[in-house]
Amino acid sequence: MPSPLPHATFESMIRRKPDYGHIPVLLVDDEPAALDLCKRLLERLCFRDITPAADGMGALSMLKERKFGVVISDWNMPKMSGLELVRRIRADEKLARTPFLMTSVDGAVARARVAREAGVNAFLIKPFGEAALRAKLHEVLGPSGMRSAA
Numbered sequence: 001m002p003s004p005l006p007h008a009t010f011e012s013m014i015r016r017k018p019d020y021g022h023i024p025v026l027l028v029d030d031e032p033a034a035l036d037l038c039k040r041l042l043e044r045l046c047f048r049d050i051t052p053a054a055d056g057m058g059a060l061s062m063l064k065e066r067k068f069g070v071v072i073s074d075w076n077m078p079k080m081s082g083l084e085l086v087r088r089i090r091a092d093e094k095l096a097r098t099p100f101l102m103t104s105v106d107g108a109v110a111r112a113r114v115a116r117e118a119g120v121n122a123f124l125i126k127p128f129g130e131a132a133l134r135a136k137l138h139e140v141l142g143p144s145g146m147r148s149a150a
Contacts, residue, residue, distance in 0.1 A: 023069035023141065024049040028059040028085065029103075030077040034126070038072065038103075041130050045137070056080025060088055063095055070140060074126075075104035075115070083118055090119035099140045103128070 025047050029035045035052050042050050051068070053059035057079045059071065071089070073082035080088075082102055089095045102115045107125035115123050121140045124132060 021048040026068040028073035056085035
């Protein structure tokens with residue numbers, strides 16, 4: 001029978017935060033203040049590779065140049081909305097499996113349903129805090145997206 005873990009080792013394992021630093025994030029929002037706030041929340045959640053985009057057109061260009069582990073996008077943006085962005089991502093076989101988290105100030109059930117039907121993995125109503133963002137990212141990325149940080 002294997003020996004039990006020392007109490008100190010077990011406690012340190014429990015306190016470990018998920019390490020998302022290896023996951024590149026594409027953060028899409030036309031509001032600079034919203035981009036900044038979400039970037040700071042992501043950094044507090046241990047994300048280190050965060051690329052901002054001001055609209056869906058810019059984000060789509062970036063997605064064609066580089067692989068991202070998750071896209072976090074606002075719904076309402078000029079040039080290309082978040083809804084159109086997710087539709088284009090899902091229509092592109094190289095991008096179709098990219099996890100996608102949609103954010104919006106409009107939290108209507110109908111809007112969330114439209115987003116899910118378009119291929120959004122999770123929907124988050126603005127304004128949101130660190131705990132809500134963490135929960136939705138865990139929903140989108142699953143346990144395989146995390147690794148433990150000491």
